[in-house]
Amino acid sequence: MIRVNQAAPLPNEAAGLPPGIRSWRDGRVPQEALRDYELIVIGCSMGGMNALKSIFESLTREFPLPIIVAQHRYRTSSDSLPGYFRRFVDLEVVDAADKQYIRPGSIYFAPADYHLLVERGEMSLSVDDAVAYSRPSIDVLFESAADAYATSLIAVVLTGANADGAEGAARIRQRGGLVIAQDPSTAESPVMPQAAINRGVDRILPLERIGPYLVELSRKDHDG
Amino acid sequence: MSEEALSISEEQTKSDLEQLEITLLTEGIFRHYGFDFRDYSLPSLRRRIWKRVYAEGLTTISGLQEKILHDSASMERLLLDLSINTTAMFRDPGFYLAFRQKVVPLLRTYPFVRIWHAGCSTGEEVYSMAILLREEGIYDRCRIYATDINEAVLQKAKAGIFPLSTMQENTSNYIAAGGTGTFSDYYTAKYDYAIFRPDLRENVVFAQHNLVTDSSFNLFNVIFCRNVLIYFNNTLQDRVQQLFLQSMEMFGILGLGKKESLRYTSVADYYDEIDAEEKLYRRFR
Numbered sequence: 001m002i003r004v005n006q007a008a009p010l011p012n013e014a015a016g017l018p019p020g021i022r023s024w025r026d027g028r029v030p031q032e033a034l035r036d037y038e039l040i041v042i043g044c045s046m047g048g049m050n051a052l053k054s055i056f057e058s059l060t061r062e063f064p065l066p067i068i069v070a071q072h073r074y075r076t077s078s079d080s081l082p083g084y085f086r087r088f089v090d091l092e093v094v095d096a097a098d099k100q101y102i103r104p105g106s107i108y109f110a111p112a113d114y115h116l117l118v119e120r121g122e123m124s125l126s127v128d129d130a131v132a133y134s135r136p137s138i139d140v141l142f143e144s145a146a147d148a149y150a151t152s153l154i155a156v157v158l159t160g161a162n163a164d165g166a167e168g169a170a171r172i173r174q175r176g177g178l179v180i181a182q183d184p185s186t187a188e189s190p191v192m193p194q195a196a197i198n199r200g201v202d203r204i205l206p207l208e209r210i211g212p213y214l215v216e217l218s219r220k221d222h223d224g
Numbered sequence: 225m226s227e228e229a230l231s232i233s234e235e236q237t238k239s240d241l242e243q244l245e246i247t248l249l250t251e252g253i254f255r256h257y258g259f260d261f262r263d264y265s266l267p268s269l270r271r272r273i274w275k276r277v278y279a280e281g282l283t284t285i286s287g288l289q290e291k292i293l294h295d296s297a298s299m300e301r302l303l304l305d306l307s308i309n310t311t312a313m314f315r316d317p318g319f320y321l322a323f324r325q326k327v328v329p330l331l332r333t334y335p336f337v338r339i340w341h342a343g344c345s346t347g348e349e350v351y352s353m354a355i356l357l358r359e360e361g362i363y364d365r366c367r368i369y370a371t372d373i374n375e376a377v378l379q380k381a382k383a384g385i386f387p388l389s390t391m392q393e394n395t396s397n398y399i400a401a402g403g404t405g406t407f408s409d410y411y412t413a414k415y416d417y418a419i420f421r422p423d424l425r426e427n428v429v430f431a432q433h434n435l436v437t438d439s440s441f442n443l444f445n446v447i448f449c450r451n452v453l454i455y456f457n458n459t460l461q462d463r464v465q466q467l468f469l470q471s472m473e474m475f476g477i478l479g480l481g482k483k484e485s486l487r488y489t490s491v492a493d494y495y496d497e498i499d500a501e502e503k504l505y506r507r508f509r
Contacts, residue, residue, distance in 0.1 A: 098454040117267035144267040176232035
């Protein structure tokens with residue numbers, strides 16, 4: 001058999017940890033789930049404002065992971081979305097600019113009427129056609145992030161009235177990332193998290209547990 | 225290694241291979257056809273290439289490479305995928321409003337104004353500018369050079385025929401952009417299309433120009449390049465900004481897309497901000 005020239009081992013291989021956690025059901029974070037995540041991506045649509053607010057409120061200034069959000073928004077909506085969330089979180093909240101670096105302690109929103117794509121360490125924008133009537137598209141964000149961050153990525157699918165994000169979430173799991181869906185019974189609009197769940201996710205959590213869980217996953221010392 | 229770890233490492237290998245295939249494809253296109261996509265921003269390029277792979281009924285990027293190199297019609301189709309940027313008339317109305325209020329007064333003092341619309345795609349924003357300049361009474365001393373890498377797209381721009389279904393949005397954009405007339409006066413509706421008045425392109429020159437490989441061709445008082453540079457990586461963005469600088473008259477105006485910026489480029493020191501929010505700049509040295 002011809003051997004393919006292998007790249008450096010995956011970070012979790014090097015750390016002796018299994019690359020993806022798939023089967024646990026209880027509320028505790030199993031020890032093996034703890035690895036060095038580098039980025040969180042979040043997708044939401046209808047009802048997203050309240051859901052995001054709830055998550056952001058559990059994050060402190062020390063929260064170490066950058067967060068990128070694709071929230072469906074009206075084409076002509078202004079920059080008021082980051083402005084709104086700044087009131088609830090002690091982290092920097094901005095609309096992403098093209099080729100902006102991804103920095104810890106920041107929350108980036110896909111700007112209205114642009115797709116947001118992730119490269120290693122930076123973001124880029126596109127005005128390609130809407131995907132499933134959406135621009136920004138959650139799938140576009142998720143798929144590009146999966147390609148760039150593989151196993152060091154966490155994705156969260158929140159409330160929404162369509163299936164955007166399900167395809168991208170599947171791609172993230174394929175690449176070894178971790179996918180969390182909001183428990184549809186706690187969602188203002190259950191369609192979006194349910195669509196992701198139907199394709200398979202790693203964790204289903206009620207809204208109020210998602211923020212604390214992200215904090216837990218982001219801790220590097222993992223004592224708990 | 226567990227089965228799962230194996231599958232993830234296989235995915236990584238596939239991803240590395242995909243990267244290699246993209247590099248080979250863009251290199252092949254450059255050497256064979258002269259179009260240079262080698263410094264395009266990777267995530268968008270990857271999406272657009274895969275879209276073409278599937279549309280051609282293929283399964284790999286290598287398969288697309290073979291087809292592209294042996295069949296120029298498929299290259300034409302890929303070129304469309306890689307160069308059509310969807311836009312609207314008066315996209316980002318605030319930009320046009322700022323142009324009307326802050327730039328037009330400067331242009332009034334010029335006897336003649338040369339405008340370069342780089343990467344004009346299907347032309348919606350060229351017609352928007354023509355309408356604005358006409359309403360401000362300076363169109364007759366303006367010449368707009370509207371260029372794009374793609375000949376097929378330029379033909380559409382020249383025709384000035386756009387789907388009627390977009391006119392509702394265009395009209396509200398026009399109003400928000402400070403339009404002083406009635407938008408429907410600028411086109412005739414026929415079947416499902418809006419045909420724009422030919423006199424709007426009286427002073428427009430449509431021409432093929434490749435920002436990546438072609439050089440400067442004139443000096444301009446205004447250069448627009450909106451939502452084109454986002455498809456380029458930093459190196460290429462910088463090179464194109466140098467090209468604009470070489471093509472820019474002293475005190476000339478540069479207009480970028482709403483989420484683009486000069487901030488991290490090598491030409492930042494040559495421009496003042498006229499409107500930071502709407503990305504309008506003026507060269508001052």
